[in-house]
Amino acid sequence: MDTCRHCGATRDQDAASAVTWVRERDPDGREHWLCPDCVRRHVRDIEAKLSHEWW
Numbered sequence: 001m002d003t004c005r006h007c008g009a010t011r012d013q014d015a016a017s018a019v020t021w022v023r024e025r026d027p028d029g030r031e032h033w034l035c036p037d038c039v040r041r042h043v044r045d046i047e048a049k050l051s052h053e054w055w
Contacts, residue, residue, distance in 0.1 A: 002021070002033045003033065004021075004033055004034055004035040004038055005024070005032040005033060005034055005038075005052070006034065006035075006038045006042075007035060007037070007038055009035040009037070009038075011033055011035070017036070020036040021033050021034065021035060021036065021039075022034045022039050022046075
């Protein structure tokens with residue numbers, strides 16, 4: 001089960017809303033998910049490629 005990296009929301013892979021989630025990969029290859037609300041809240045941080053510690 002996938003959860004949001006920031007808020008802990010759960011992603012339902014069978015729901016239509018699952019396509020609105022964003023998948024990220026760390027430099028070491030680990031996969032992380034962000035829910036639509038967190039993506040909207042942090043879109044500028046994501047586009048600026050800021051480290052998650054700065055969010």
